[in-house]
Amino acid sequence: AAGSAGAMAAGGEALVAFFQSDEGRAMLSREGRADDVQVREAVGVGDALLMHVADRAVGDYWRALAGVRGRLVTISASGPEGQALPAGKGRALVEAAVAALRRANAAAQG
Numbered sequence: 826a827a828g829s830a831g832a833m834a835a836g837g838e839a840l841v842a843f844f845q846s847d848e849g850r851a852m853l854s855r856e857g858r859a860d861d862v863q864v865r866e867a868v869g870v871g872d873a874l875l876m877h878v879a880d881r882a883v884g885d886y887w888r889a890l891a892g893v894r895g896r897l898v899t900i901s902a903s904g905p906e907g908q909a910l911p912a913g914k915g916r917a918l919v920e921a922a923v924a925a926l927r928r929a930n931a932a933a934q935g
Contacts, residue, residue, distance in 0.1 A: 828895055828896075829895075829896050829897040830891075830892025830893065830894075830895050830896055830897045830898075831892075832890075832892075832897050833872065833874075833890065833891070833892045833897065837867075837869040837874055840867075840874050840890070841864070841867040841874070841876075844864050844867070844876060845864050847859040850862040850863075850864070853876075853878055853880065853888070854880055854882070855880055855882040855883050856881075856882050861880055861881040861882060862878060862879065862880050862881075863878070863879045864876055864877070864878055865877040865878065865879055865885070870889075870920055870923070872891065872892065873889050873890065873891035873920075873923050874889065874890045874891075875887060875888070875889045875916060875919055875920065876888050876889075876890075877915070877916065883903055884903065884904070884907075884908075884909055885903075885909055885910070885915070886901055886902060886903035886904075886910070886915060887901065887902045887903075887910075887915035887916050887918065887919045888900065888901045888902075888919065889901075889919040889920070889922065889923050891923050891926070891927075893926055893927065893930050894930050894934070898926065900919050900922045900923060900926070901919070902914075902915040902916075902918035902919045902922070903915065
């Protein structure tokens, strides 16, 4: 929704704390169950939050959250069903996707 990027205003530490809580892990879970999810790593890159997540339903994947033109955007990168991405590949994919999304939206505004 318009204005949803305001969620990013809480800052990285608050967002990481939320996604490590039961409610946050349930939101990340493909099955909606907090116990299925573990946030393995969280890192800020610019004003985006990147998380390495383990979910029993789908395995390890990376997710990015970023504000783009006032809207909260999430991007996920995971391997083909039943396969993990090579180490470092998931993070590189979500970082590249966030950068491309920002470039495309900057061009659209220009």
